[in-house]
Amino acid sequence: MSDITSQSLFELTSNIKEKKLSSEEITKAFINRAEKSKKLNVYVTDNFEKAIDQSKKFDSNPNLDFKLPGIPIAVKDLFCTNGVRTTAGSKILNNFVPTYESTVTQNLWNQGAILLGKLNCDEFAMGSSNETSFFGNVQNPIGENLVPGGSSGGSSAAVAANLTPVTIGTDTGGSIRQPASFTGTVGLKPTYGSCSRYGIVAFASSLDQAGPMTKNVRDCSMLLEVISSFDQKDSTSIEYKRNNYSKELSKDIKGKKIGIPKEYRVDNMPDEIEQLWKNGISYAKDCGAEIIDISLPHTNYALPTYYIVAPAEASSNLARYDGVKYGFRSPGQNLLEMYEKTRSEGFGDEVKRRIMIGTYVLSSGYYDAYYLKAQKVRQLIKKDFDDAFSKVDAILTPSTPSSAFKIGEKTNDPVSMYLNDIFTVPINLAGLPGISIPAGKDKNNYPLGLQVIGKPFDEQNILNISYALEDKINFKNDISDWWLSE
């Protein structure tokens, strides 16, 4: 049997069911590795002691009908966990201990999973490199001083470094798919309304979705099956029949029509990414898929639209952090001064920048010119996809315009940081499901990802296409464990 921590979720689950491994053995193996991996800075808060207790409890009376029987899982620190500190990577929530559980994490525990701890992320999920976190940047296990992507950077690094079998992240403009691409892992953003937003620290409510981050496509289907559910507590949760994603997983994609949007061939795109995309197209053909050229004419307008809509929603959502009800408070002579000091000292620079953008575009006299304009362009972007999906079953694109970059390389230029999400943002604006799978490496040997985009609620189809491509690509992450300490 291979080393416990390098096993996939599927292998670990089978080993538990066949009684070859106990939950305690697995849990301790991941904790032991985490103790030697502090250099990566993936954990904001660990839950190790309680996790061991829970694993023993599971082993004493194991329920093997569970989908995640006794499996330890660390989650992004954006999910509220009852009794376990939840920070959203921010100073303003540094001491916040929720008294309730997010629906998505509750779904994990209901299927036998055990909380390992809370993973680092960009502050309030605002960032593409995990560098905006109050708890410091995360190291990408693929190489020293590289960012792991963001905002789910602690999550992507933890999966790639074998510190959790799988994890869940959140994706508002690419925060699952871009870090997956940067670390050679799989990340799926489900259709808007598939996973409940209840108990997830809100960033931009019309874009936020939780989703699985895993080592491979099969694990991704297993985890999506657990976390996707209709929830009365989220008013935008959608009631529809969800597939048994892992049972229905199939490599048979013969006759599927896959669209290739010409607008994703952007200026200055590295040749390696162009080549990666071509390879993906030829693999899809090998699997019997039909390749169709399509056009998504408003692609170039997606990022500017996003940088109005997301900050506008964020400025409203983050109004709740006022130093009164929970979180950090800075004292003031009067109420107004207390608010202003609390928010000034409690939020980091990027969060403040986005609150300022959002406040501006919603302020009197500018609403029509910016916010309303953006909502109209968002309609055009959505229509582009509606038109495309009348001709194709799925769309194949690169996940990101580059591979992982150096820590500090883009921190002084917000716009160049924002450009990281050029291929992922349109999918959030249109509410569609998208998955990033590792598909190759660049000249530095850093991973690169391909994205498969589907129709609303058609996760099964993009999982199947990814499963078929994964088999052809046969990607191997080579990670040297350079960060391990004794």
Added chain:
Amino acid sequence: MSIDLKTVKHISKLARISIDDEKANKLKSDLNNIFEFIEKLNELNTDNVQALTSIAETTLRFRKDEIKSENIREKILKNSPEENKDFFVVPKVVE
């Protein structure tokens, strides 16, 4: 169109975030760069486009107006920065 220092300070007031002059100047330059990038939207004519109001094409559900959680006062107050057993405490508002 560019955003001047006075506007930056006005927005920070609206957003309830105090900023000093150095931060205000930095923000002014960041915001101008970002808005220069956002202005690209003006290339598009959207006169006859309906604004998107909901990405999920479903109507919001109705539910009965029932109390489902009782006796949660303690839970709600648990994380408040300044403790008082029955209320949230803020600096004096009325003289």
